Amino acid sequence: MATDVPLSFWGGVDPKDGRIIDKRHPLLGQTMAGRILVLPSGRGSCSASGVLFESIANGTAPGGIIVCEVDPIIGLGAILGDELLGRVVPVIRLEVEEWKLIGNGDVIEIESSGMVRLVESGPNR
Amino acid sequence: MNSTVEFSNLHLNDGERSMLQGELGPATALAMRILARMAPLYGADRFIDVTRAHIDGIVYEGNAGLAFAERLADLGGQVRVPTSLNVMSMDRTNWRQLGQDPSFATNARRLGSAYVRMGAVPTFTCAPYQTEWAPSFGEQIAWSESNAVAYANSVIGARSNRYGDYLDISCALIGRVPASGLHLTENRRGTHLFRLDRIPQRLQERDEFYPVLGYLLGQSVTNGVPVVDGLSVMPASDQLKSLAAAAASSGAIALFHLVGVTPEAPTLREAFQGAPVPEAELITLERLRKIRGMLTTATADQVDVVAFGSPHASLQECLQLAELMDGRTARVGMQVFVTTSRGVKEILSRNGALAKIEAFGTSVVADTCIAVAPLVRPGARVLMTNSGKYAHYGPGIIGVESIYGSTEECVQAAITGRPDVDDSVWH
Numbered sequence: 215m216a217t218d219v220p221l222s223f224w225g226g227v228d229p230k231d232g233r234i235i236d237k238r239h240p241l242l243g244q245t246m247a248g249r250i251l252v253l254p255s256g257r258g259s260c261s262a263s264g265v266l267f268e269s270i271a272n273g274t275a276p277g278g279i280i281v282c283e284v285d286p287i288i289g290l291g292a293i294l295g296d297e298l299l300g301r302v303v304p305v306i307r308l309e310v311e312e313w314k315l316i317g318n319g320d321v322i323e324i325e326s327s328g329m330v331r332l333v334e335s336g337p338n339r
Numbered sequence: 340m341n342s343t344v345e346f347s348n349l350h351l352n353d354g355e356r357s358m359l360q361g362e363l364g365p366a367t368a369l370a371m372r373i374l375a376r377m378a379p380l381y382g383a384d385r386f387i388d389v390t391r392a393h394i395d396g397i398v399y400e401g402n403a404g405l406a407f408a409e410r411l412a413d414l415g416g417q418v419r420v421p422t423s424l425n426v427m428s429m430d431r432t433n434w435r436q437l438g439q440d441p442s443f444a445t446n447a448r449r450l451g452s453a454y455v456r457m458g459a460v461p462t463f464t465c466a467p468y469q470t471e472w473a474p475s476f477g478e479q480i481a482w483s484e485s486n487a488v489a490y491a492n493s494v495i496g497a498r499s500n501r502y503g504d505y506l507d508i509s510c511a512l513i514g515r516v517p518a519s520g521l522h523l524t525e526n527r528r529g530t531h532l533f534r535l536d537r538i539p540q541r542l543q544e545r546d547e548f549y550p551v552l553g554y555l556l557g558q559s560v561t562n563g564v565p566v567v568d569g570l571s572v573m574p575a576s577d578q579l580k581s582l583a584a585a586a587a588s589s590g591a592i593a594l595f596h597l598v599g600v601t602p603e604a605p606t607l608r609e610a611f612q613g614a615p616v617p618e619a620e621l622i623t624l625e626r627l628r629k630i631r632g633m634l635t636t637a638t639a640d641q642v643d644v645v646a647f648g649s650p651h652a653s654l655q656e657c658l659q660l661a662e663l664m665d666g667r668t669a670r671v672g673m674q675v676f677v678t679t680s681r682g683v684k685e686i687l688s689r690n691g692a693l694a695k696i697e698a699f700g701t702s703v704v705a706d707t708c709i710a711v712a713p714l715v716r717p718g719a720r721v722l723m724t725n726s727g728k729y730a731h732y733g734p735g736i737i738g739v740e741s742i743y744g745s746t747e748e749c750v751q752a753a754i755t756g757r758p759d760v761d762d763s764v765w766h
Contacts (some may be wrong), residue, residue: 225642225735229401258633259503260483260501260502260503261400261503262502263503263505263506264400264401264403264404264503264504267407267505268402268403268404271402271403276432277719279387284375284380285380286380286381287503288461289376289377289380290373290377290380290505290506292504293373293376294373294407294505297369297373297376298369298406298410299409300526323366332685
C-alpha cells in the first residue's frame with residue numbers, strides 16, 4: 215500500500231489490528247498488517263515509535279516500510295522490534311525518484327540486502 | 340536472534356565497545372545497541388557524555404512499554420547519570436479517591452517501579468527544571484517531555500534533543516547520546532525572527548500573554564529555532580514555562596531565543612551566532628488575538644471542569660491560587676484540578692495553603708496530570724484553563740472542548756459555571 219501523505223502512527227494506526235484510523239488520511243480503514251507500507255515519512259509525535267513497536271509485538275505491523283526521508287521515529291520502532299522481539303521489519307529509504315516509481319497496489323519485494331524489486335504492477339497502472 | 344548489525348560508520352571509544360560487548364551487563368548492552376543503531380538516523384558519527392536524564396517513558400501507554408522497562412530492570416539496568424522521572428499515570432496516594440481504575444493503577448505502578456529499580460529518582464513531575472534536578476547553562480543532558488526540553492534548552496541554556504519514550508532510558512543507561520541536533524552549538528542558532536509590534540507593556544506583564552506567544556511560535560515554525568525580539572519586560576520563570584509548554588505542544592519547538600531575556604540571546608546578533616539576520620515577521624495585537632482564539636474551541640456558555648497546572652504548578656502558582664480561592668467555593672458539580680509535584684504539595688500542606696485550595700472544592704493532584712490520567716469525569720464537555728498546553732490537548736486527548744482564560748477568570752468560572760472572559764487587555 216502506497217501513499218504520498220505522511221502518516222503518524224500515534225493516533226493514526228490502531229496497533230491492535232493494524233488498521234489506519236487517521237480520519238484525514240487517504241488510507242483510512244485499510245490494514246497495514248503484513249503488507250509493505252510505502253509512505254514519505256512518519257512525522258509527528260515521538261510516541262509513534264511505541265505504536266509501531268506495539269504493533270510489531272501484536273503481529274499487526276507492516277511486512278516492511280519504504281520511505282523517502284530518514285525518519286528516526288519509524289526507525290526506532292523497527293529497531294525495538296528487532297532488538298527486543300527478534301522480529302525484523304525492514305525500513306528502507308529510497309531516493310525520491312525511485313520511491314515515486316512505486317504505486318498503490320504494486321507487488322514488491324524487499325530482499326535481505328535491502329534491494330527493492332517490483333514484481334508486478336498493480337491494477338491502478 | 341537479532342539481525343547482525345555492523346557499526347562501521349560510528350566512531351566508538353573503548354568504553355562504548357565494551358558496553359556493546361556486554362561487559363557492563365546485558366541491559367547496558369541493549370541500550371547501547373539501540374543508540375548505536377539510532378545514531379546514523381540522527382546524522383551522528385560519535386557519542387558525547389550527558390550529565391543527567393529525564394524520563395517520559397513513565398507514562399503508561401500499553402504493554403509494550405511496560406515490558407520494555409521491566410525487561411531492562413530485570414536485566415539489572417542501572418542509570419549512569421542522575422535521572423528524574425516525568426509525570427506517571429496515577430496519583431500514588433490519592434488514586435482511589437480520584438476514581439482511577441485499579442488495574443490501570445497496577446500497571447502504572449509497575450511501570451514506575453521498573454524505572455525506580457533502575458535508579459531513577461521518583462520525582463514524577465513534568466517541570467523538573469523548577470526542582471533541584473534542574474540542569475545548568477551549557478550542560479549536555481538527555482531529557483524527554485517536550486515542555487521540559489524546550490525550557491531547559493531555551494531558558495536555562497542546557498542542551499538536549501527531544502528524546503522520546505525508549506530512547507530516554509537508553510541514554511540514561513549508557514550516560515551518552517549521539518552527537519547531533521541541539522547538542523551541537525551550530526544547530527542552536529536562530530532560524531526565524533519575530534518582532535513584537537506595538538504590543539503594550541501592560542499585556543506583556545500579564546501571565547496570559549505567554550501561552551499565546553508560545554502557541555504562535557509553535558504554529559509558525561515547524562522546524563527551526565525562533566527568535567523573538569522586542570520584549571520590554573523580563574518575564575518570570577512561570578511565564579517562560581507557559582511559553583515553552585505552548586510552543587512545544589502546538590508545534591515541535593525544542594529551542595527558542597528571546598532577545599535580552601534568554602541566555603544564548605543577549606543580543607540579536609548573538610541569537611543568530613553572527614549569521615545574517617533574516618527579515619522579521621511582525622507580531623501584532625491582531626495576530627495574537629487570532630492565536631488566542633485558537634486556544635478556545637468551545638462555543639457553549641457553560642464550564643464543567645477547571646484545571647490549573649500544565650506544566651505542573653509551581654509553589655508560587657499554587658500560592659496565588661490559594662489566595663484567589665481562599666474563603667470561596669466552587670459551584671456544586673464543578674470539577675476543579677490543580678496538578679503539581681508531590682514536593683510542592685507537601686509544602687502546601689505544611690504552610691496551610693493546601694487547606695484553602697481544597698476547601699474551594701479543588702482536587703490537588705500529585706505525580707500525574709489530566710492529560711495522561713483519565714481524571715476528568717465522563718460526560719464533561721467544557722474545560723476552562725489558564726494553560727495553553729491543557730487548552731491544546733483538551734479536544735484531542737482529554738476529550739473536552741477548551742476555553743482559555745486568565746487564572747482569575749478560571750477561578751471565577753469555577754464559582755459561577757460561566758466563562759466570563761475579558762479581552763480588553765488584548766486590544
